[in-house]
Amino acid sequence: xxxxxLIKNIMRLCAFMLAGLLVFIIGVILVKGFTALxxxxxxxxxxxxxxxxxxxxxxxxxxxxxxxxxxATAIALLVSLPVVLYLNVHxxxxxxxxxxxxxxxxxxxxxxxxxxxxxxFSCMVFLGLKASLLAGILVIALVEIPVxxxxxxxxxxxxxxxxxxxxxxxxxxxxxxxxxVMVRQVFPGxxxxxxxAFGRGIGDAAAVLFTAGFSDYIPRSLFEPxxxxxxxxxxxxxxxxxxxxxxxxxxxxxxxxxxxxxxxxARLFSxxxxxxxxxxx
Amino acid sequence: xxxRRVLKNKIGTLFMKTLAGSVVVLLLAIAxxxxxxSGGLLTVKPLGKLLFSTDWHPLQGEFGYLSFIxxxxxxxxxxxxxxxPFSLCTAIYLSEYAKKRTLAFFKSVIDILASIPxxxxxxxxxxxxxxxxxxxTALFPGGPATGYSLLSAALVLAVMILPFIIHIILEVLQSVxxxxxxxxxxxxxxxxxxxxRVILRRALPGIIAACGLGLARAFxxxxxxxxxxxxxxxxATSPFDPVYTLPALIANNYGEMFSVPLYDSAxxxxxxxxxxxxxxxxxxxxxxLHRVERxx
Numbered sequence: 001x002x003x004x005x006l007i008k009n010i011m012r013l014c015a016f017m018l019a020g021l022l023v024f025i026i027g028v029i030l031v032k033g034f035t036a037l038x039x040x041x042x043x044x045x046x047x048x049x050x051x052x053x054x055x056x057x058x059x060x061x062x063x064x065x066x067x068x069x070x071x072a073t074a075i076a077l078l079v080s081l082p083v084v085l086y087l088n089v090h091x092x093x094x095x096x097x098x099x100x101x102x103x104x105x106x107x108x109x110x111x112x113x114x115x116x117x118x119x120x121f122s123c124m125v126f127l128g129l130k131a132s133l134l135a136g137i138l139v140i141a142l143v144e145i146p147v148x149x150x151x152x153x154x155x156x157x158x159x160x161x162x163x164x165x166x167x168x169x170x171x172x173x174x175x176x177x178x179x180x181v182m183v184r185q186v187f188p189g190x191x192x193x194x195x196x197a198f199g200r201g202i203g204d205a206a207a208v209l210f211t212a213g214f215s216d217y218i219p220r221s222l223f224e225p226x227x228x229x230x231x232x233x234x235x236x237x238x239x240x241x242x243x244x245x246x247x248x249x250x251x252x253x254x255x256x257x258x259x260x261x262x263x264x265x266a267r268l269f270s271x272x273x274x275x276x277x278x279x280x281x
Numbered sequence: 282x283x284x285r286r287v288l289k290n291k292i293g294t295l296f297m298k299t300l301a302g303s304v305v306v307l308l309l310a311i312a313x314x315x316x317x318x319s320g321g322l323l324t325v326k327p328l329g330k331l332l333f334s335t336d337w338h339p340l341q342g343e344f345g346y347l348s349f350i351x352x353x354x355x356x357x358x359x360x361x362x363x364x365x366p367f368s369l370c371t372a373i374y375l376s377e378y379a380k381k382r383t384l385a386f387f388k389s390v391i392d393i394l395a396s397i398p399x400x401x402x403x404x405x406x407x408x409x410x411x412x413x414x415x416x417x418t419a420l421f422p423g424g425p426a427t428g429y430s431l432l433s434a435a436l437v438l439a440v441m442i443l444p445f446i447i448h449i450i451l452e453v454l455q456s457v458x459x460x461x462x463x464x465x466x467x468x469x470x471x472x473x474x475x476x477x478r479v480i481l482r483r484a485l486p487g488i489i490a491a492c493g494l495g496l497a498r499a500f501x502x503x504x505x506x507x508x509x510x511x512x513x514x515x516x517a518t519s520p521f522d523p524v525y526t527l528p529a530l531i532a533n534n535y536g537e538m539f540s541v542p543l544y545d546s547a548x549x550x551x552x553x554x555x556x557x558x559x560x561x562x563x564x565x566x567x568x569x570l571h572r573v574e575r576x577x
Contacts, residue, residue, distance in 0.1 A: 112501025
């Protein structure tokens with residue numbers, strides 16, 4: 001019996017260490033960040049000598065990251081929602097194409113963002129494009145598509161099959177089932193999935209490194225290079241000046257808070273909106 | 282009226298089917314794109330020399346990837362060794378011992394940990410892990426003691442893949458049917474005996490697949506590793522030596538890519554190696570997981 005208890009407690013300890021680790025990581029970022037954070041960081045773009053410790057803020061990176069993540073999430077939704085609906089409404093559950101696509105999504109999900117970045121870069125060289133907001137959006141969309149598709153697929157699977165049969169028996173076409181019935185049923189889930197994908201997009205650094213470039217200004221068009229928060233953190237941390245490194249901590253705080261807000265609200269959304277769903281017929 | 286609806290449906294279906302097919306094509310496109318771009322290097326250098334040489338002097342046209350490949354493997358395997366036992370214990374606790382509310386709480390913890398961006402883990406590593414490892418290294422005589430090392434990279438990476446591995450192992454454990462547990466317990470087995478002799482045995486392929494996916498994940502991790510690994514192109518002989526990984530190589534040199542001939546091609550080849558390794562591990566692990574899911 002002693003052995004049983006000991007083993008249980010070791011395992012429990014591991015689990016609680018995991019929670020402790022999360023608190024520790026976020027705690028370090030919060031403490032370091034708040035001591036370095038100034039209001040000017042949030043509302044100004046870099047001025048002359050910013051990377052030598054001069055005045056200014058990282059508004060360019062905040063706006064850049066939000067633009068990229070928002071644009072990418074929209075595009076990723078436009079691609080993955082039709083595909084997921086096709087998988088669940090049109091295709092037979094175990095048809096060859098459906099299995100292949102699910103498998104492809106699983107594999108794409110595991111591809112690291114640096115590979116997407118390199119691929120995007122290859123395409124840009126091929127097409128003769130320069131690093132820009134548009135390229136950043138497109139590559140982050142690639143990173144987000146499998147995240148979004150998986151999350152939406154999880155929700156669509158739980159729509160009762162009876163509902164689909166009922167609508168079909170009324171004479172609706174497959175397309176009408178998908179776009180008029182299914183979409184409404186899974187709407188809360190899609191919102192949650194979009195927030196998850198948004199969170200993933202906003203924190204991604206490796207893919208935008210090649211494709212979005214970096215700039216000290218807020219972009220005016222899709223074809224200008226744009227700064228992103230993760231890269232701002234990375235570049236500032238690499239500086240030999242303590243004042244600039246402090247800004248890296250503050251930028252990290254901003255990014256962490258953004259990501260946490262997105263991820264927590266995704267959770268709340270899914271709980272709150274779930275009551276509008278048909279559960280069983 | 283009716284025929285218009287049918288036509289609309291047909292066009293819509295065709296569109297959705299094309300889009301769905303293009304997802305599969307995307308995988309091929311990535312492989313193809315990277316391969317074409319690295320062609321410049323592959324036509325002038327034999328593959329064997331690229332993969333098994335440690336000479337990395339882009340200015341002299343020497344591209345040997347061995348130290349990067351070994352570096353990536355070292356960091357990845359080290360991180361996996363640290364993360365897997367811990368993940369397994371946590372997942373077993375959550376699946377077999379924890380109450381429903383505890384499980385829900387820890388699921389949130391896992392999700393939040395997984396949502397933290399890589400650059401934040403890197404910053405945490407620079408602030409906490411690197412000084413710690415540096416101080417530890419300083420206890421031994423000789424050698425530079427900066428703390429930017431294989432060990433730091435492995436520690437940070439281990440933390441990053443924890444939520445990922447735990448999540449998959451937890452799913453595998455939860456898919457083991459309840460009747461197996463009940464059967465074992467009714468025969469008089471204790472809970473630990475049930476876990477060890479029945480559940481873990483049943484879940485073993487899934488757990489191995491989870492490790493495979495964790496490995497693939499760790500293999501491609503870029504920013505956090507790059508920030509703490511030291512990035513020196515050499516084969517590390519001790520955990521306190523700096524290492525340079527393939528993703529870090531790609532990310533670190535994008536700036537000077539066009540000033541050196543063949544350099545961009547060389548970096549795209551590095552991405553292709555990464556893609557190939559990760560693809561293989563992903564496909565094998567996913568196939569195992571699919572089979573496991575069907576069997577249980």
